[in-house]
Amino acid sequence: MDDRIVLIVDDEPGHRMMVRAVLEDDGWQVLEADSGERALTVLAEEAESDTFPDVAMVDMKMPGMDGMQLLKELQVRRPGMPVVLLTAFGSVGSAVDAMKKGAFDYLTKPADNDELTAVLSKAYEYHKLIKENARLKAEVSSEPDFIGASPGIERVRDLIGQAGPSEATVLILGQSGTGKELVAEGLHRASNRANRPLIKVNCAALPDDLLESELFGYEKGAFTGAVKDKPGRFQLADGGTLFLDEIGEMPAALQAKLLRALQEKTIEPLGSVQTVKVDTRIIAATNRNLKAEVAAGRFREDLYYRLAVLEIRIPPLCERKEDLPLLVSFLLRRLGNKNHKIIRTVTPAFLDALSGYDWPGNVRELENVLERALILSRADALGPDLLPPQITGAREAAVDMSNGFEPEVGQQNMSAPASLEEAEKLAIMRALEENGNHRERTADALGISRRTLQYKLKKFGLTRR
Template sequence: MSDNTKTALIVDDEPPLRMLIRAVLEGDGWTVHEAASGEQALEMVTGLELNAALIDMRMDGMDGMALLKELNTIFPGLPVIMLTAYGNVNSAVVAMKQGAFDYLTKPADNEELKAVMNKALDYSRLIDENERLKSAAGVGGEMIGSTRGMRNVKELIEQAGPSEATILVLGESGTGKELVAEGLHRASLRADKPLIKVNCAALPADLLESELFGYVKGAFTGANTNKPGRFQLASGGTLFLDEIGEMDPVLQAKILRALQEKVVEPLGSVSPVETDVRIIAATNRDLKKEVEQGNFREDLYYRLSVLEIRIPPLRERIGDLPALAAHLLEKLGRKNNKKVRSVSPAFLDCLARYDWPGNVRELENVLERAIILSRSEILGPELLPPQVRNHVPATAAKPDTEPAQETEDKISSVPGPGPASLDDAERQALIAALEANQHHRERTADALGISRRTLQYKLKKYGLTRR
């Protein structure tokens, strides 16, 4: 939503009062929409981007409290000001406890009306800015990408999240397997319970066993107290077993029992402990080949892979690179206290031509290096490491090359010899996402991993609302 936008909704069954409020607000620079009833308001708000709403407490049909509830559902965070007669202030206070932003007694003083509305505007813009920053920084595990492969990943997360199925996440190192696990947990019915993560490659087998299953006092030298394992800590929630392909075969058998019988045995204990966890596992290995070679238990593989989600490597989704780079540069600029205003076309071209064996993790490292070394607000190719700057792409076609070619065309089409701004890159990414989703805004927002309000803000920012 543009910083210059000031859009309000007035809902009141008294035309003279609506006319008076409208005149005051329009004189203060607001765009005003009117409705004579709660029902009419709900019919007209679809597609609107609102900064604030004023609604009457008492109306025929749907009253103000019922409309407040509906607006809070449709527009989370929208500041709603209640209009009430002087003798019904207590009702307005109750409404504020139910989510109203403020209240005004009728007839409202013009200056008081302006003050309350401007306070609501500041609040609305703060909410939008927080959403924008969260989106830019990938806060909450949001996955950025609108290419075909990433849309498939997001659809699978949405479909499989609410289930209790065990999920196996496959992908090369640095592709974001942990983000998929976080997304599945957030989409599950266990979202209010813990998500416990274990890197199976980070610990030797004996330590990993005690971390997973816990131990009782006296189980071994140094075990001075009982310690619950990760299975117990994740009770009611989700246990994410990262790099499970590195797990020792003996420990694999114990994981299989925990999955089948829903019990674990802490080290040194003779009494099994019941568990209630959902397992999400991840690996960068080809577990089918590991099974064939005898390195991974076949029965455990089939128990884990009820549904497989494969994350495409970055080289197969170069079409997502402009949006990824824009988000990462903004986040890393804040982290390193440096402002990045733009990047050169040559810089973007180098990024698009590189194969990214380390995937998104490598991209983040490369961009942070460029920011740290930069002496200006414009990033040039000289800031890139030699392997990225001097890389010559292979002539052989790669899987799913359509997004890569699409992005190279767009990067090459940046006009003029001057720097290409991050806004240009983000604008191109928005256009690509809109076209990929037939200009359906809700699907586009989901594909980009941002809220609909944030999408609307960006569309207005780049002049794409009429496309």
């Protein structure tokens, strides 16, 4: 049976003792508080050791902070945790009012033992459903912004947090496959426009004339086949964010029209003589050196400075190979779910081969390589024999350049962890130390949720750090 934790808040020691005895016999772990104020302190103290009650049972009438006030506080501090109220027989009406304000249920004092265990079991099952629903929603609707704890990725996360809430135009720079779209999504989520649309346009994927009509829209009769008005992406993103990927591929004529839209906050659909006001934040991305494009006359200088109010550069994978263990662990878990196949670990030689390759295709290439290895694997551990020749060949070439000598056993153990799990454990330990053992900051630094971090801390025996 899962550990079930209840917090009892009651100013009567005798009643707390009776309830504790009944619930411990029923398999509950019991926390106690003799006042509303003490209950909040207990919650904070237990949270430090990652203990979170599943249910709270709160007396309605207490000196100081009463049950209704505590209910409001718990709804803010622990949303989703069911609160069962204890009330005297003559105060049932107040308890019913409290249920209308969010209490899960109520019991009259002194509580009947069978009713007590039944109501708390029902509250616990409800809490499990709430947590499972939240977990599934998180899996479906969101991925971590970035996996990794290298300085370059930390810098990207910091810039997303700083620039997201602003209205500034952002230019994202990075090689193909580094995750420019992920940064754009992170900026949108961190903005005040997060509940409005994020509209994406790949400027390299559309012919010039089609790109113009996609961006700015058109009116009926603007050209052959325009049988009705069509709003452009600017209008679809009104109030939200427009992400222009591969902006360096945009033709010169469209660059001028985009500049006007940025400056005047208006657009002119094809075939129209009327301007349309738009309130759209622009985020652009490119894998080109736009400064060199400006110098060569292929990109407008005034547009470049309009776009590059803030630049975010994503480091290529070859510059953050220390993130490989975390990336491999995350991607294998996701790919395993996708392909209905579980991979437990990778061999040291497999991780070593990945580290010896420069990854010109970045994380996208790594994901493809891992999916290929996972599909071809006949065991639950991946070895270097499952890697394509360009990766194993890169490792062999590196050995040849070292006069044909492999590192000594002691040296190899110093530089390469014994397994993926060991590499992941070392990365987590390093992140914990860098963040003063603060769990939330460590999870943010690693690009994972606090719950995932807690799972991994337990898995690697690091919960007491």
